[in-house]
Amino acid sequence: MHYQFDWSQVWQHRDLIFDGLLVTVALSVASLVPTLIIGMLIGTLGASGSRAARTAAGLYVEGMRNVPLLIHMYVWYMALAFLRLPPFACAVLGLTLYSSAYVAELVRSGIGAVPRGQARAAAASGLRPWQALLLVVYPQALRIIAPSLASLASQLIKDSSLASVIAVAELSYQAGAIEGQTFRTFEVYITIAVLYLALVLLVSFAIDRIPGLRDAPSVGRIADA
Amino acid sequence: MSETPLIVLDRVCKQYGTTPVLRDCSLTVARGEIVVVCGPSGSGKSTLIKCINGLEPYQSGSVRFDGEEVGARTTDLPRLRSRIGMVFQSFELYPHMTALRNVMLAQVHALKRPRAEARARSLDLLARVGLADRAEAYPADLSGGQQQRVAIARALALDPIAMLFDEPTSALDPEMINEVLDVMTGLARDGMTMVVVTHEMGFARKVANRVVFMDEGRIVEDRPSEAFFGAPVTERARVFLSKIIAH
Missing domain, CATH: 3.40.50.300 (P-loop containing nucleotide triphosphate hydrolases)
Known part of the structure; x- marks a missing residue:
């Protein structure tokens, strides 16, 4: 191998890389918020007592997560072309629909892991079903699924790179553009790989420090109590 | 009567x-x-x-x-x-809340009692079941008998x-x-x-x-x-x- 590394070309295009990084962060945040909200709603329906609600939630989950994210990107970009939405909005839509199906499954399993007696005790004390859900079931379910939610958030950040195929000028898109001009393939992709890594590590680190998630008093209960 | x-x-x-x-x-x-x-x-x-x-x-x-x-x-x-107060075989205390908050919860959210009043009432009831000193403990740190007494206090808190x-x-x-x-x-x-x-x-x-x-x-x-x-x-x-x- 006689490849001569030349990082100066990457440095020259640092403003493009920085712009791409900002778009990646914006895309991730803009998708993560609705992903969590929709995932909570669908997951709660999936854990509900009503068969119709469970079926509807199941259809959503299977329909959304069994289509590759790449196809989501193309489909929403093409299908909604008549709306003339900016590519960014189509990417948010694709990422949200796809990731929220995974969040819904996490939420559903989290609610299922909270002993039924908890909601029953809340009901017996006069709390209304939505109060029991909000005050008793969700806080326990969220603690149970917190580690999986954190890994889902980092998955979403990495998945946002697929938005490059519909010309959203995020990190991977900019890398492709710089590579096309400079032919410095290794340098460019190593640089953005390190940036993705740093971003994901930063998020995991931050989530780990959300108070109440790690130091939660054991929610695991005495099995035979 | x-x-x-x-x-x-x-x-x-x-x-x-x-x-x-x-x-x-x-x-x-x-x-x-x-x-x-x-x-x-x-x-x-x-x-x-x-x-x-x-x-x-x-x-x-x-x-x-x-x-x-x-x-x-x-x-x-x-x-x-x-x-109506209810006490269960498996206690069913809320594991993510202290004993005090367990007793307060339904008072605040079902009876709409002001927080301070609910707190005072809860401390009274915990004292009544002999657990005044365990108000800030989580259920996992209480023995079975203590958990069930907290559960009784929680049920009594509704003035059933x-x-x-x-x-x-x-x-x-x-x-x-x-x-x-x-x-x-x-x-x-x-x-x-x-x-x-x-x-x-x-x-x-x-x-x-x-x-x-x-x-x-x-x-x-x-x-x-x-x-x-x-x-x-x-x-x-x-x-x-x-x-x-x-x-």
Whole structure:
């Protein structure tokens, strides 16, 4: 191998890389918020007592997560072309629909892991079903699924790179553009790989420090109590 | 004291699929009365008391609490339940809250009591069950007996006009049973209306006004406790008693 590394070309295009990084962060945040909200709603329906609600939630989950994210990107970009939405909005839509199906499954399993007696005790004390859900079931379910939610958030950040195929000028898109001009393939992709890594590590680190998630008093209960 | 009985069950029937769980159960509990429900496991005792606060739906018959039909569509169940305290076999304290917050929760969110008042009331009740110093402890750090006493305080925090106990000591080590029974005996002495599913016959003999014996979803005996312990009428109750008192 006689490849001569030349990082100066990457440095020259640092403003493009920085712009791409900002778009990646914006895309991730803009998708993560609705992903969590929709995932909570669908997951709660999936854990509900009503068969119709469970079926509807199941259809959503299977329909959304069994289509590759790449196809989501193309489909929403093409299908909604008549709306003339900016590519960014189509990417948010694709990422949200796809990731929220995974969040819904996490939420559903989290609610299922909270002993039924908890909601029953809340009901017996006069709390209304939505109060029991909000005050008793969700806080326990969220603690149970917190580690999986954190890994889902980092998955979403990495998945946002697929938005490059519909010309959203995020990190991977900019890398492709710089590579096309400079032919410095290794340098460019190593640089953005390190940036993705740093971003994901930063998020995991931050989530780990959300108070109440790690130091939660054991929610695991005495099995035979 | 009002003349109408507080709890009236009239020919209540319930089945899971084709398996009958309750068959024509009728029961009346007057205000201030303490009724112990006993019987072999699977006889429907837990299901019966859960019908009183509507935790278990039933297919036919009627359940009235303080004159209100529990199964009626128009009944505001959460409001009705906030007047009935319930204690479960498995405690069901909320593991993510301290003992104090467990006792406060329904006061603040169901009764809409101001926080400060709910807090003061909770501390009083925790002191009453002997746990004033454990208010900030999480359930996982409490013994079974302590958890059940917090659960009793939580139920009392609603200022209920009746208390339901579903095998409150069955999940406890023998040496913790008495600390819970003592609290219950104190309540009984204060005139609380209580329906207690239990196998603690010593408690039943000492505290209960009446004993209800169930078998295979039917109420087969319902008599004053001295009469019941003196000489059960039915053979089934006699065999049951001899088995649980023998050791």
